[in-house]
Amino acid sequence: MFKKSFYYLWGSQALSNTVDVFYLVALMTFVLSTTNSIMFATLVPFIRVTAQLASGFLAPLMVANYRLPFLLTISQSGQFLLFSLLAFYLSPWIGGNSFLLIYGIIACISFLDGWTTPARNALVPRLVSDEVLMKANGMVATTDQVVQFAGWALSGLMVAKLGAFPVLVIVAAGYGIAMLVTFWIEDPLEPPRRGIWDRRTASKQGYMALKEAQTASDPSSEIKSPTRWDTLKEGWVLIWKSPRLRALTVMDVTDMFGGSVWAGAFMLVFVKEVLLKDEQWWGYINASYFAGAVIGGLLVVAFVGRLEKRIFAAMLAGMLGYALLTTLFAVNSYAPLALLLVLLTGPMTELAAVSRRTLIQRSASKERLPQIFSAQATLLNTVFGISLLAMSGIAEWLGIVNMYLFAAGITLLAICTGIVNRSSFRKEVHIVEP
Template sequence: MFKRSFYYLWGSQTLSNTVDVLYLVALTTFILDRTGSVVFATLVPFLRVTSQLFSGLIAPLMVDRYRLPFLLTVSQCGQFILFVLLAGYLSPWVGGEQILPVYTIIICISFLDGWTTPARNALVPRLVADQALMKANGIVATTDQIVQFAGWAISGVLVAAFGSFPVLVVVAVGYGLAMAVTLLIEDPTEPKRRSVWDVRTGRDQVDRTKGIGELDEGAGEAEIKLPSRWDTLKEGWVALWKSPRLRSLTLMDMTDMLGGSVWVGAFMLVFVNEILLKDEQWWGYINASYFAGAVIGGLLVVALVERLEKRIFAVMLLGMLGYAVLTVWFALNDFAPLALLIVLLTGPFTELAAVSRRTLIQRSASPELLPKVFSAQSTLLNTVFGLSLLFMSGMAEWFGIVNMYLFAAAISVIAAGVGWLNRRAFVVAEQGSNEGVAE
């Protein structure tokens, strides 16, 4: 059910995600030490998300011309080189003190990283049998959460013990290893590579050959009916709008993302201080409980996948509604130990909803179109997340932190309502069928 290349993909992405957490902590710590400013430190995630947003906009041009494993390799190779440069700049021998070069490298790294998630999510259904797709997504999601859960704690200890420079050296080595593993991935939907330099997609090779043939035959100006760059860029967006199922899933994802930002550390810290009347230590406990719950949720999805597959649409709605109920409970509770339990319980419901949605998206477009769909969706979600941070900050400031969480719960109910109103689009999926975007 799982091709060997899936394990290579899973391993390389787990390794790169792990060192990704290390570099974020190392650079945030470095900038905070140099400037003493929280604003300058928070520019790290802001620049990262903004750069990934612009990367997602041009990603369709890349996935139309180059094989997905090659794009992953280029991304990791570029990040490896940039981290070597960054580590050299911050090394004791150079002793770089200016933060502008650091911000510039962060922008470049994040731009390359913007291709990674769409390419990975589009590759997974190509590397596993359809009946194993939800299980594969559960495995990937669980690993992602474990990396987040353990990575932040371990990276903080490493940076405190050794400093930013040694950690960045480890990051560079990690990206080098991830790049080497990615070279082993073979995309079964593409013709077998004739050499390591055979990086064009089969579709692009056909288009180029067709164009050359028309030029040979033509007298004067030849009509080469190849898709324009604009057509390529908008293809994924058009699919999101025209396919009822993709449109519904994207609206649900966007609505859910609008409320999902309330679990960002700053909001949780305010809740812990003002409502639970606890210090930063309890903030750490709640963060750990949140990630632990997500890991448990991913493991449950993997363990119960055969039962969940039969009712994937219902499972998705259950996950969203369960999450909404627990968010309300969390907002109205002021007993710290109970808050830990509530946050732990949100994990399984969150993972049920997220894995189900990802699986349904992967089954709702052709293999050729799927990378562009994920690129368009990634751009939308990054934009919504950024706007959500600003919107929820205003909510917390004007109406209080409790009302902000209650509002987030209401948004999740609305997201589930969007799915229910469009349930006819999911009938085929409920029967385990694979629908392409034919519109």
């Protein structure tokens, strides 16, 4: 069963992710046209990722003290206000050109966005019944891929036709609508909100009430609350103490380390050096990759009933299929076949990713999922950044073909991790509290 709040969450995040793509393209276009510097333009996504990483470190403090819908509302409201300010500053009427201010606003917007994905992933199992959880994850994953697939192409066309500033206005309006939708999201694990700014979690409110009552009856007594350090490390401790969560996290991290090979720059080198084609074919392969991911998400939703019965096997099958297809892609030099292979990796990638996310959501209590997803998001973002540097070195020293073969080998290591820890997936795993 899907609660109404799930559709509000799904819609608001889909819209927010769409305008995120629009604003990245519009801002990079604006910076590039203003400075004629590729370095200044690439600072936009770099600052974004860095700010999100910093936000991820602090996310456990936020999710421990504040309701998840409130965090989403604050995030969307802050992004709407900041981006409106940025659009006005860059408008023809003001003509702002201080890149220090522009980058500062981008950092603040990205910081606010840093806790939305952990909050969303933790909210999904609260807003749907367990029997449709995998279907819900498939729906969210498909939407994410549609946004990536259509967003980059559409935003480029819009910037080319309308110019950067009109697109920025559209982005600000999109953030505003996403902000309004979050007002209707309710967390079933929390008492109904008395208002938009009813922000504290029930556990936090209970602790504060207990502390006040205890202090009134016995001023010398003291009820100790978890320190900030305890809160920050809680998600990491939960992951470490649960064999299933630990295995899934290692698999996620290992897979992420190899997943960076599909970044645009690597594929461009492969197209030119191996397929002996130009940038046009690079665009075809990018489109094929995202189209495959969209098809994969739709297939997961369509066959969710069968996949649910063998979700662990489905996860391993998806990863194995991805590794084999990546290997074939690496050793192939025929361009049309490369398009087909990239298209087929999409269903395998989505099958593995949706299965893993569903298993993670079922491996801990719903109250602890925000802390767990916050820790994982921080870890995965860090690993992705390291992976880009490492894969660049491998491509430089060993060649682009060996880089893709290396990535396929890394996925096989992730599969081995799952097989070695398969016993933890055959039983319900109790999460030991820190």
